[in-house]
Amino acid sequence: MSDIRAILTDIEGTTSSIDFVKDVLFPYARQHLPAFVETHTDDPEVQHWLHEAAKEAGIVEAGRGEIIDMLIRWIDEDRKSTALKALQGMIWREGYESGAYVSHMYPEVAARLKTWHDRGLKLYVYSSGSVPAQKLLFGYSESGDLTPLFSGYFDTQTGHKREVDSYRRIAEAVGLPPGQILFLSDIREELDAAREAGMRTTQLIRPPQAMSDNGHPSVADFDAIAL
Numbered sequence: 001m002s003d004i005r006a007i008l009t010d011i012e013g014t015t016s017s018i019d020f021v022k023d024v025l026f027p028y029a030r031q032h033l034p035a036f037v038e039t040h041t042d043d044p045e046v047q048h049w050l051h052e053a054a055k056e057a058g059i060v061e062a063g064r065g066e067i068i069d070m071l072i073r074w075i076d077e078d079r080k081s082t083a084l085k086a087l088q089g090m091i092w093r094e095g096y097e098s099g100a101y102v103s104h105m106y107p108e109v110a111a112r113l114k115t116w117h118d119r120g121l122k123l124y125v126y127s128s129g130s131v132p133a134q135k136l137l138f139g140y141s142e143s144g145d146l147t148p149l150f151s152g153y154f155d156t157q158t159g160h161k162r163e164v165d166s167y168r169r170i171a172e173a174v175g176l177p178p179g180q181i182l183f184l185s186d187i188r189e190e191l192d193a194a195r196e197a198g199m200r201t202t203q204l205i206r207p208p209q210a211m212s213d214n215g216h217p218s219v220a221d222f223d224a225i226a227l
């Protein structure tokens with residue numbers, strides 16, 4: 001894969017464990033959401049995303065309590081709503097800054113990202129988590145602040161991760177032909193969409209999951225990616 005000039009990576013299940021997201025981040029957002037909404041009634045950004053969430057649910061006339069209950073249900077369903085993800089990112093900031101947690105990184109990820117970066121590869125993130133949430137996750141990681149390694153971040157404001165056009169837009173924003181970008185993810189449908197847009201793909205199948213053939217090159221960790 002000597003023609004690869006950029007790597008676009010997913011987060012959950014790829015650089016970081018699904019357990020960290022499900023057992024640490026989501027419960028923290030769930031617990032702090034009601035107080036966060038109540039204490040940010042004058043914050044235009046919070047109000048904008050609450051309105052967007054209400055619009056998405058078709059309940060624009062609803063009161064704050066109803067919207068909070070709905071957002072908690074969405075957290076439990078792991079709904080990939082852009083509005084919910086924006087609000088979660090704002091809530092998680094308090095958790096990272098107060099030292100309530102640091103993000104999980106698989107042990108080889110930081111060193112491998114640094115090797116690729118030092119070789120001149122451009123590194124990008126594409127996650128359903130909001131761009132501010134991505135920056136926090138890589139800024140407050142078990143492996144230290146990894147944000148200097150990245151050239152850019154993409155979230156669902158660019159499009160959903162199972163849609164081909166999202167990857168076309170990312171390639172355009174990065175300024176490279178899709179064939180020079182390698183997309184890393186644990187989810188086959190995301191890899192299928194990226195490949196249809198012309199990107200190269202590799203699936204992360206993290207142990208203890210058994211390796212299986214999903215039609216994409218697959219590896220157990222970043223060290224096994226031959227570039």
Ligand SMILES: CSCCC(=O)C(=O)COP(=O)(O)O
Nearest residue numbers: 011012127128129133134137
């Ligand atoms: C940016 S950290 C939070 C991760 C998150 O909210 C999420 O939905 C994970 O989605 P991904 O696209 O990284 O699998």
Ligand SMILES: [Mg+2]
Nearest residue numbers: 010012013186
């Ligand atoms: Mg993932």
